[in-house]
Amino acid sequence: MEMEQILHAYYEDNARKLRRTVDRLLLKFGGLSDSDRDDFYSLANEVFVDAMKRYDESLPFESFLYSCLSNRIKTEM
Numbered sequence: 001m002e003m004e005q006i007l008h009a010y011y012e013d014n015a016r017k018l019r020r021t022v023d024r025l026l027l028k029f030g031g032l033s034d035s036d037r038d039d040f041y042s043l044a045n046e047v048f049v050d051a052m053k054r055y056d057e058s059l060p061f062e063s064f065l066y067s068c069l070s071n072r073i074k075t076e077m
Helices: 003-026 034-054 061-076
Strands: none
Touching: 003 034, 003 061, 034 061
16 A cells, blocks of 8 residues: 555544544543543654654554554553
8 A cells, every 4th residue: 555545544534544543542541531632643643654654564554553653652651
């Protein structure tokens, strides 16, 4: 999948797919306020850009991004 397609898939409908991925990860930690969730959405944008730069196609992008997001969210928590 081309990077342009990946970008479109994650950011269409107000970044629905990226937000859904972040929400799945945050469920493990429970009880976050909306402002905290917004902070993690912003963080996810940074992680997404970094993941696109470092992606080498050895894994599906979705798995690679999930791993990057999971590691960064754990660090932030």
